Amino acid sequence: MRTLTAVLLLLGATLLQVTLLPRIRMLQGSVDLVLIVLLTWMLQEDNRPDWRLGLVAGLMVGYASALPDLILIVGYTLAALICQLLHRRIWQVRMLTLLTSLLLGTLAIHLITLSYLWLSDNPLSAGDAFNLVTLPTLLLNLILLLPVNALISELNKLIAPPANS
Amino acid sequence: MRPSRNNPYQLAALLVAAAGILLLALGGYLTPLFNGALSPVEGVQGWLYTRFQAIQDFVNAPVNIASLRQENAELRAENAQLQTEIIALQQQVTEGELLSALLDFARARPENTYQAASVIGQDPSPFLHYVIINRGSDDGLRRGMPVVSQQGLVGRITQVTATASRVELITDPGSQVSVRMQPSEVDGLLSGSVTSQLSIDLIPLEANLQAGDLVLTSGIGGMYPGNILIGQISNVRREATALFQTASVQPAVDFTRLEIVLVIVNFQPLDISPLLDTGE
CATH class of the missing domain: 2.40.10.350 (Rod shape-determining protein MreC, domain 2)
Known part of the structure; x- marks a missing residue:
């Protein structure tokens, strides 16, 4: 049930990511809702972080994007692995884990995407890419993190209420 | 104080005074005086009228408030539906304008399909x-x-x-x-x-x-x-x-x-x- 919910959530996030969210831009950056949903779901109480969800997220975004599927699968799986690793290290402070995972996950996905674009002879300036795309995306992700986290927490409680309630 | 019939001077004085007052009134010289005299009366009249109207409204208020509320709700729903239709029609107009512009573009280049x-x-x-x-x-x-x-x-x-x-x-x-x-x-x-x-x-x-x-x-x-x-x-x-x-x-x-x-x-x-x- 939990896995099915996670896949449905990621599917909904991907649809929003393709249709609505690219219109909400800061400079050239846009929100990565799929990554936010992936990490907040993985770090919910009673959920054991599973890096394979990153694989699913990468497949979904890869289907919608012009980038090769493999690039996005590697990127999102790496973000999920970072989240799983951090959960074991600093699991006591969930929000701190979430923020750190989001920061490192966004950087990882952008770095892998940029590496691919550079290797495929796309004339991208590293400074422009960081200042105009990565930093604004990070800021937008952080802004959207709190409401998405609240929504997914409520959904998680709805699906599996805590044992003492 | 009635003028005596046998005192023509008194009668003439009264007629002259009345004609004078009439002329002053027709010339508008007495308007401030009338206004000053009538304004308290108008104030009292207005106060009484609004109170009476409030009492009349209270007494004559429709007993069936529920039906009014229902009618109000129906009108609101109809209003919302009409607003939705207006938005849809505006979208169709915008889309029509866009398609018309595209058609003009296509007609200008007949060699392309x-x-x-x-x-x-x-x-x-x-x-x-x-x-x-x-x-x-x-x-x-x-x-x-x-x-x-x-x-x-x-x-x-x-x-x-x-x-x-x-x-x-x-x-x-x-x-x-x-x-x-x-x-x-x-x-x-x-x-x-x-x-x-x-x-x-x-x-x-x-x-x-x-x-x-x-x-x-x-x-x-x-x-x-x-x-x-x-x-x-x-x-x-x-x-x-x-x-x-x-x-x-x-x-x-x-x-x-x-x-x-x-x-x-x-x-x-x-x-x-x-x-x-x-x-x-």
Whole structure:
């Protein structure tokens, strides 16, 4: 049930990511809702972080994007692995884990995407890419993190209420 | 105090006084006096009238408040429905205007065959500038077909499924278009960037370009048909040590508001890559 919910959530996030969210831009950056949903779901109480969800997220975004599927699968799986690793290290402070995972996950996905674009002879300036795309995306992700986290927490409680309630 | 019949002087004095008062009143000289005298009376009259009206309303108020509320709710629902219809009609008018402009564009170039398509999505990666349209191979679309709007060149199809296609915009960092500037008739190579800015490279140093010159497709390379408007030159940069000039271009198409586009379906892009093979 939990896995099915996670896949449905990621599917909904991907649809929003393709249709609505690219219109909400800061400079050239846009929100990565799929990554936010992936990490907040993985770090919910009673959920054991599973890096394979990153694989699913990468497949979904890869289907919608012009980038090769493999690039996005590697990127999102790496973000999920970072989240799983951090959960074991600093699991006591969930929000701190979430923020750190989001920061490192966004950087990882952008770095892998940029590496691919550079290797495929796309004339991208590293400074422009960081200042105009990565930093604004990070800021937008952080802004959207709190409401998405609240929504997914409520959904998680709805699906599996805590044992003492 | 009645005037005596046998006192004609008293009667005459009274008549003169009455005529005087009448004349003063007709001349408007007594208006302030009347106003001053009547204003307290009017105040009292107004106060009494509003109180009476309130009591009358209270007594005559309809007993069936529930039916009024129901009618109010129905009217509100009808109002909301009409508002929705107005919004839908406004959208249809906007879409109609857009289609009319596209039709004008298509009529101006009768040599081309077009397939209209709606933009239904954008690439989720902020590094790429691609859109997804709702027409695919079932509608005769093929990879490489140019895409235009009523304003000018949009891009070209890079991937096709049965019911949808992916279009690479000319603002994409990987996009390159052979262009010709007018009126100078000089050729160059237009490139996109991650910031969506368009720039032209490989312009000969001797070319005399001005801001405001038109930029059109040249047709060289066989990827796009010729003479499709791209935009206007906004800035020319010439460096003493450089081999070529570069220019910035203001695109004619507003890529943030793309809704409906036209695919030129009778244009077959040429693959000239075998001719570029040096045979080394």
